Every structure is written in structure tokens, then in C-alpha cells.
Amino acid sequence: MYQEINFEKIDLHKKPPTEEPARQYYFMAKCRQWVDAFEQKKGRLPGACVVNMGCQMNAKDSEKLKGILETVGFVLQDSEDTDFVIYNTCTVRENANNKVYGRLGTLQSIKKKNPDMMIALCGCMMQEPEVVAKIKQSYRHVDLIFGTHNLFKFAELLAQCFASKQMVIDVWEETDQIVEELPIDRKYAFKSGVNIMFGCNNFCSYCIVPYVRGRERSRKPQDILREIEALVADGVVEIMLLGQNVNSYGKNLDVPVTFARLLEEVEKIDGLERIRFMTSHPKDLSDELIAVMAKSKKICRHLHLPLQSGSSRILKKMNRHYDKEQYLSLVERIRAAVPDIAITTDIIVGFPGETEEDFLETMDVVEKVRYDSAFTFIYSKRTGTPAADMEDQIPEDVIKDRFDRLLERVQKIGTEKSKEIERTVQEVLVEEINAQDASLVSGRLSNNSVVHFPGDASMIGKLVRVSLTECKGFYYLGEVAG
Ligand code: 5AD
Ligand code: SF4
Secondary structure, three states: OOOOOOHHHOOOOOOOOOOOOHHHHHHHHHHHHHHHHHHHHHOOOOEEEEEEOOOHHHHHHHHHHHHHHHHHOOEEOOOOOOOEEEEEEOOOOHHHHHHHHHHHHHHHHHHHHOOOOEEEEEEHHHHOHHHHHHHHHHOOOOOEEEOOOOHHHHHHHHHHHHHOOOOEEEOOOOOOOOOOOOOOOOOOOOEEEEEOEEOOOOOOOOOOHHHHHOOOEEOOHHHHHHHHHHHHHOOOOEEEEEOOOHHHOOOOOOOOOOHHHHHHHHHOOOOOOEEEEEOOOHHHOOHHHHHHHHHOOOEOOEEEOOOEOOOHHHHHHOOOOOOHHHHHHHHHHHHHHOOOOEEEEEEEEOOOOOOHHHHHHHHHHHHHHOOOEEEEEEOOOOOOOHHHHOOOOOOHHHHHHHHHHHHHHHHHHHHHHHHOOOOOEEEEEEEEEOOOOOOEEEEEEOOOOEEEEEOOHHHOOOEEEEEEEEEOOOEEEEEEOO
């Protein structure tokens, strides 16, 4: 994805360049020196473990961290009992933060056995000043902390960390910089996420993302298209365009362009078979986009359309800029244009002030839309967001009862929906050998459902026509169609 870096040409006696990405290449060369010294001393290469704790954007960032670690000579591994461990954190809900503190405690005992071990933290949680203060005070065994805005500086920070005995901390409040052409280690050879924008401008009142990911910044269409072309040349057949709110893509570019236009350009790339995108905000989903989806041969028949609440009163308090009727009418327009589309969603239960009537409005939307699947969340109070200061926080037992009722309906409907395409023949992109049964392969339909069927490793990365013999609720068993 990037031109091979010619490390021979980098002169480490000179000062580091100021421009990017040349500056990071310089620091990668520095890190390679450290790795060489490590190898000479210990007779082996250092190991590194990257733990991804968040969403698809976070997963993509982890691939960038892995790319840099591999480029400088680390051997990637899954175990945290190793020389370098980095947690790429999430902070969308409070229990995500608590998990990190718990795991840092465990790492401390590993580090006692291996005092040379280095521990790094990055991602959304590190953008919160209280978190960094707490780590500085109570988790002194952490060696490096950085945030979401300067992830591109990872090589530089790593080099700094190797040279220092102190905890290195570098968290930026904001940036307008987008650094291209850094190494990346893709999890799959045949599919890849592609960032199209960073940040979020929506300030939904419960959500911490705009505070930790900053304002919306779109990549230029030509950079995105060039990246996808290079990925396709490298064997990728499916891409997922990533952004917190892809529907507002391109609005702040020097030459503005719509997300729908970008999709049309992506569609033209020869050799690319499938296009996905995530996440769509209902308020910005245009008729232009619906029209492009309807005529596309490559855009997958899946739309993730977060509802959050079915009550217009609560949606207003959430600052979502649509009401129940507008959401339902949008779904109707989408279904009319793309009848076989699977619609999935996110729903929050127990937002401050949510009454039983409000909750029943959410249940009503669930009944009307009949989602293929839904992520259901218990409202989590995030300090610093407007909702955290709202009166009338809902008692836990009331939330739990609503949550259980919602989950039951969502699962029941999801299963019924899955049954609708049982015994049809569909195209599956094969992803891997099944973890439980090596005679099976697993892949995904255009609508994102998982299918397992007899096959072998030669099918991985290929589109195969499969007859869905049995629906098992959330997945299918199938066989290659004759
Ligand atoms: N509490 C619960 N769920 C939340 N989400 C975002 N913020 C919160 C919060 N404070 C959910 C939303 C969003 C998804 C990624 O996480 O449903 O769509
Ligand atoms: Fe959070 Fe709303 Fe932005 Fe999504 S659109 S990241 S829920 S503020």
C-alpha cells in the first residue's frame, strides 16, 4: 500500500526531516537500530502485541500500528506476555474504560517478570485528560501514551520511548493533519477498511466521540481512490469505507463532493467486487445516495442506520436532528429503492428522562422497521457530555427490564428475517476456514450475514455461489450451489 521504504538511504547522522511522512520513515530507521541491538543482546527479535478494543475505525488504526511495528522488525503475536504491548482503547461506554484499568493491573505482574517489557496506550480513552492523569498517578508501569490525532507519529514516539526511562506522553487536542503513505498490516488479504473521514461534528448529547476524535476532516477523493486502486492491485475485492458519519463526507473539502459521488467513482474501479460503508447518520442520508445504492452492482445490500431511540422527544434531547416519522419515512424510501437491503441499527436504552412511553416508541419502530439485527446498549453516562448533566437519570432495574424486553424482540425479529432467504442461492465472499470445524469455510453474504459451508482454503477471498440449506438464527449452513 505504500512504496517500500528504502532504509539504506536514510542518514541517521542528519537531523530528522520536518515534513511527513519522511519524518516517520526516519524514526522507523531509528527504531530498526534499536531492534538490531535487542536481537544482538537477546538472540531473538522482540515480540509485540496490539490489542484492539474498539470500533472499525479503531481496528483500522490497529492495522497501522501493526504495520509500523512489523516494518521496524517486531514479531507480532497474540499473547500479552511479550516485549511490547499496546492497547488501542475505546471510551464510548464507561465499562470500556474499566476494562483497560483491569487489564493494566494484569500487565503489571507480567512486567515484574520481564522488566524490559514496554507498555503503551493509545486510542480514544487517552484523549480524556482525567484518564491520563489517573494513569500517571496510579499506573506508573506504563511507558507510552498517545492519542487519536497523532497516531501517525507512532514511530517517532516509539523511538523516543526506547531512548527514555520516563513515561512518554503526547496527546493532541485537535489536528487538521492527515498523513498518507504509512505502512499498514492488513488483517485480511482480500478485504480492507479504508478511512474516508475522521472525527465527528454531530455532538449527539450522550456521545464522547466528537470530544476524543475531533472535528470532521475528509480525505481527498483522489487519495481515497488511489488507495483503493492499490488495494485492488494487491488482491482486495471488498472494501469498507469508514467514517463516524460517512453521509457528510466531503462537505469541508476545498472542492466539496458528496458521499454519493465518491461511491460512484469507487464503483468504477475494475476488479473491486464489493463496497461497504459505515456509519450512516439518518439526518444526512440523501436521496442521491439512495439512488446510487439502487443502481449499484457493487454496493452491498446492507445499511447500518443507527436509530438510538424511537421517541421523537428523546431524539430531540439526544440532539439527533430527526424524529420518529422522518426515520420511518427514510427507511421506507430506502426499502422502496433497494428491496433486498438488510437494515441494522444501534439502540440506546435508558437515556436520561426516558419514560415507559418513550421506550414503547422505540419498540414500535423496531416492530415497524423489522431490523435484520441491532446492537442494543444500556445508556452509559460519559462525563463531559451534555447528557451526563441531565436530570432524571434512569434507575438500573428499570433500564435492565427495558433492555431485556428490547433484546428479546430484536432477536426474535432478526431470526424471522434470516429465515426469509433460507433455501435461496446467494453469493458468499469466503473469509476463513471455520474455527470449530476445519472441513467448513466461513464467509459473508452481501447483506453481511455469516454462512458456513464445506470448502477449503483455496476458496478464501473468492466469491462463491452457495445454497443456504439451513438458517440457524443468526447464521446459515450451506453448500456450494450446483
Ligand atoms: N451510552 C450508551 N451507548 C452509547 N453509544 C454511544 N455513546 C453511548 C453512551 N454514552 C452507542 C451508540 C452508537 C454506538 C457506537 O455506541 O448507539 O451508535
Ligand atoms: Fe457519536 Fe453522534 Fe458522532 Fe455517532 S454521530 S459518533 S453517535 S456524536
